[in-house]
Amino acid sequence: MRTETVPSIKETVVKLNQALCKKCGICAVFCKKEVLVQKQDQKIYIENAENCVGCRQCVNLCPDYAISLEVVE
Amino acid sequence: MLPEVEQYFRIEKLPHMWCPGCGNGIVLHSLINAISGLGLDQDKTTIVSGIGCASRAAGYLDFDTLHTTHGRALAFATGIKFSKPELNTFVLMGDGDCTAIGGNHLIHAARRNINLTALVFNNNIYGMTGGQYSPMTPNAKRATTAFYGNIDRSFDLMELAKGAGATYVARATTYHTELLTKLIMEAHKNKGFSLVEVVTACPTAYGRYNKLGKPADMLKAQKENAVNIKSLKDGIVPEGKFLIGELYRAEAPEYIDQYLQAATKLREKGGK
Amino acid sequence: MTTPRLMQGNEACAEGALAAGLNFYAGYPITPSTEVTEILSRKLFENGGRFIQMEDEIASMAAVIGASLTGAKAMTATSGPGFSLKQENIGYAAMAEVPCVIVNVQRVGPSTGLATAPAQGDVMQARWGTHGDHPIIVLTPSSVSECYQLTIRAFNLAEKYRVPVIMLLDEVVGHMRERVELPSANQVEIINRKQPDAAPHQYVPFRSGYDKVPSMASFGEGYRYHVTGLVHDDDGFATTNPEIVQSHLNRLQDKILLHTPEIVDSEQVDTEDAEVVLIAYGGTARSVTRAMRMAREEGLKVGMFRPISIWPFPEEQLKLLSQRNVKFITVEMNFGQLALEVERVVGGKNAVYRANQVNGELIKPDTILDRIREVY
Numbered sequence: 215m216r217t218e219t220v221p222s223i224k225e226t227v228v229k230l231n232q233a234l235c236k237k238c239g240i241c242a243v244f245c246k247k248e249v250l251v252q253k254q255d256q257k258i259y260i261e262n263a264e265n266c267v268g269c270r271q272c273v274n275l276c277p278d279y280a281i282s283l284e285v286v287e
Numbered sequence: 288m289l290p291e292v293e294q295y296f297r298i299e300k301l302p303h304m305w306c307p308g309c310g311n312g313i314v315l316h317s318l319i320n321a322i323s324g325l326g327l328d329q330d331k332t333t334i335v336s337g338i339g340c341a342s343r344a345a346g347y348l349d350f351d352t353l354h355t356t357h358g359r360a361l362a363f364a365t366g367i368k369f370s371k372p373e374l375n376t377f378v379l380m381g382d383g384d385c386t387a388i389g390g391n392h393l394i395h396a397a398r399r400n401i402n403l404t405a406l407v408f409n410n411n412i413y414g415m416t417g418g419q420y421s422p423m424t425p426n427a428k429r430a431t432t433a434f435y436g437n438i439d440r441s442f443d444l445m446e447l448a449k450g451a452g453a454t455y456v457a458r459a460t461t462y463h464t465e466l467l468t469k470l471i472m473e474a475h476k477n478k479g480f481s482l483v484e485v486v487t488a489c490p491t492a493y494g495r496y497n498k499l500g501k502p503a504d505m506l507k508a509q510k511e512n513a514v515n516i517k518s519l520k521d522g523i524v525p526e527g528k529f530l531i532g533e534l535y536r537a538e539a540p541e542y543i544d545q546y547l548q549a550a551t552k553l554r555e556k557g558g559k
Numbered sequence: 560m561t562t563p564r565l566m567q568g569n570e571a572c573a574e575g576a577l578a579a580g581l582n583f584y585a586g587y588p589i590t591p592s593t594e595v596t597e598i599l600s601r602k603l604f605e606n607g608g609r610f611i612q613m614e615d616e617i618a619s620m621a622a623v624i625g626a627s628l629t630g631a632k633a634m635t636a637t638s639g640p641g642f643s644l645k646q647e648n649i650g651y652a653a654m655a656e657v658p659c660v661i662v663n664v665q666r667v668g669p670s671t672g673l674a675t676a677p678a679q680g681d682v683m684q685a686r687w688g689t690h691g692d693h694p695i696i697v698l699t700p701s702s703v704s705e706c707y708q709l710t711i712r713a714f715n716l717a718e719k720y721r722v723p724v725i726m727l728l729d730e731v732v733g734h735m736r737e738r739v740e741l742p743s744a745n746q747v748e749i750i751n752r753k754q755p756d757a758a759p760h761q762y763v764p765f766r767s768g769y770d771k772v773p774s775m776a777s778f779g780e781g782y783r784y785h786v787t788g789l790v791h792d793d794d795g796f797a798t799t800n801p802e803i804v805q806s807h808l809n810r811l812q813d814k815i816l817l818h819t820p821e822i823v824d825s826e827q828v829d830t831e832d833a834e835v836v837l838i839a840y841g842g843t844a845r846s847v848t849r850a851m852r853m854a855r856e857e858g859l860k861v862g863m864f865r866p867i868s869i870w871p872f873p874e875e876q877l878k879l880l881s882q883r884n885v886k887f888i889t890v891e892m893n894f895g896q897l898a899l900e901v902e903r904v905v906g907g908k909n910a911v912y913r914a915n916q917v918n919g920e921l922i923k924p925d926t927i928l929d930r931i932r933e934v935y
């Protein structure tokens with residue numbers, strides 16, 4: 215499936231590649247809409263994905279390139 | 288993985304070796320965004336790095352990449368750039384790599400104003416070797432070789448580079464990723480020696496020894512303590528804060544241009 | 560051949576480098592090698608090449624390697640103290656298999672020693688100066704024309720085997736002037752590094768065939784490969800896998816062992832009927848030549864075995880010689896360094912003596928003659 219960077223705020227869906235994620239917790243702390251949540255097991259979970267406003271903080275601050283934003287046509 | 292940057296990575300080498308929450312991965316992301324934004328020819332771009340955590344970055348990037356000896360990246364890069372000026376050359380170094388053992392090569396590359404872009408991953412410590420203090424470790428901070436607090440004063444890397452002759456000096460943090468990308472692009476466009484210092488977090492060593500919290504806490508501290516030079520009203524940096532943005536620009540002849548122009552003029556004049 | 564000229568040894572190194580295709584030089588002033596740097600700072604500037612005076616010898620060695628990776632033929636020249644500083648990066652060139660030439664004009668050491676006085680105390684440093692087992696080639700001229708010829712050979716060997724090659728002179732050979740007849744440009748054989756035959760995306764930078772020497776792409780040609788000082792696999796990426804580490808380091812050794820017969824070089828003078836064979840190289844070989852003539856006039860059957868490549872040491876040639884019942888005297892301006900190799904190779908079959916002097920002067924023929932008389 216071709217993915218595309220978000221030019222402006224559209225319907226967006228956060229994708230998390232668990233294989234790359236090192237559970238540093240940065241994305242969960244900086245996600246204003248709590249779409250990304252770190253749980254007891256330190257793993258990052260995507261919850262209430264519809265709240266995502268495409269601000270890209272998670273993409274920018276992820277040290278492991280584990281997060282990408284997909285535009286829903 | 289973001290499609291627009293994927294082409295610049297050696298994907299098969301990921302995940303990278305840096306610790307969870309280490310800022311180096313964020314810096315790399317901005318560097319790639321800058322190279323992509325500049326539209327540089329991937330075959331004509333060279334990444335040179337020294338030794339240390341930051342210097343492992345070269346291996347992950349899909350360019351001609353040279354992982355050199357500790358402190359000497361700028362000297363290797365001088366050989367590359369001077370021999371083949373058309374190669375876009377980025378020199379990635381840690382703070383110890385660049386300002387301790389590499390200090391002599393830093394000031395002379397700046398003095399020559401040779402067209403190189405130096406990116407210094409400043410995590411205030413020697414990470415690879417387990418957390419010793421570096422010339423960029425603030426006074427009184429702790430490290431494995433400063434158990435009772437660092438006696439040394441640290442460099443002001445910006446003033447050092449400026450004083451040595453660099454013609455573009457800037458700083459950003461791993462929180463200010465888009466600013467960092469822009470600064471790297473401007474640094475590359477500057478025809479001369481450009482230095483971009485990036486304040487980045489080392490949660491495993493520096494963060495732990497100085498009780499700076501989790502990776503996200505260290506990023507927050509960067510956000511709170513950084514003051515963009517453009518927003519500075521009276522020119523005074525508040526206590527405990529540091530400046531980010533384009534801190535210094537100057538015009539000066541570029542080393543290789545000088546050499547080639549003079550050599551060409553000599554040959555036109557009939558040599559000896 | 561060109562018209563005969565009076566030329567200095569250091570100048571002949573510079574001219575030889577230019578004849579070999581030198582187009583990048585990085586250096587730092589240090590007696591007694593500075594003339595090489597001075598001459599090339601002008602000549603390269605005039606002929607479109609690149610000259611840079613770096614901030615120290617470490618940086619010079621680094622710049623040379625960087626330039627070579629872009630396809631340049633690169634060289635630096637130095638003396639003892641600078642040679643010591645360059646060692647780490649010479650090791651890098653050996654590990655990353657980057658062709659380059661380092662001229663070391665020896666002076667009395669250790670430390671500052673005697674800057675303007677000849678010695679041969681860096682022989683072991685030339686072989687073992689950098690840490691870890693590593694391939695290296697060391698050539699040593701004893702005349703001005705040999706400075707020229709061997710510098711060309713140094714470049715050709717560096718390119719052919721992708722290895723740092725050291726030209727080991729001493730102050731006498733470097734500073735003396737002598738009549739030379741240099742070959743014209745078209746008479747000079749030039750060897751260039753093997754270019755990759757694979758397309759960029761199929762290029763395996765450190766894979767080699769039977770000759771153990773990988774082809775070498777230049778930076779900026781789309782091969783986009785990785786070079787590191789870490790032990791690496793054929794792809795050029797760091798590895799700690801024991802088998803790959805052993806095979807990689809084996810190949811670096813084999814690269815020289817396999818080709819030693821082609822690399823090794825030595826000269827023999829009057830050894831056919833000699834009862835005492837003097838082993839000498841560099842400036843010392845000149846005094847020995849005079850001493851031999853004086854000894855022959857006294858009816859003493861004396862010959863000389865002169866290593867031209869010190870590393871690899873001309874072992875087979877010396878073994879052959881030692882099959883006859885000859886005595887050896889190793890004559891050196893040090894406290895006995897190449898003598899250790901001689902004694903190892905001869906292995907007790909023949910009597911092996913030494914003649915050593917480190918006083919800042921070339922060993923005089925009379926001194927050598929006295930030693931011959933003692934040993935004969």
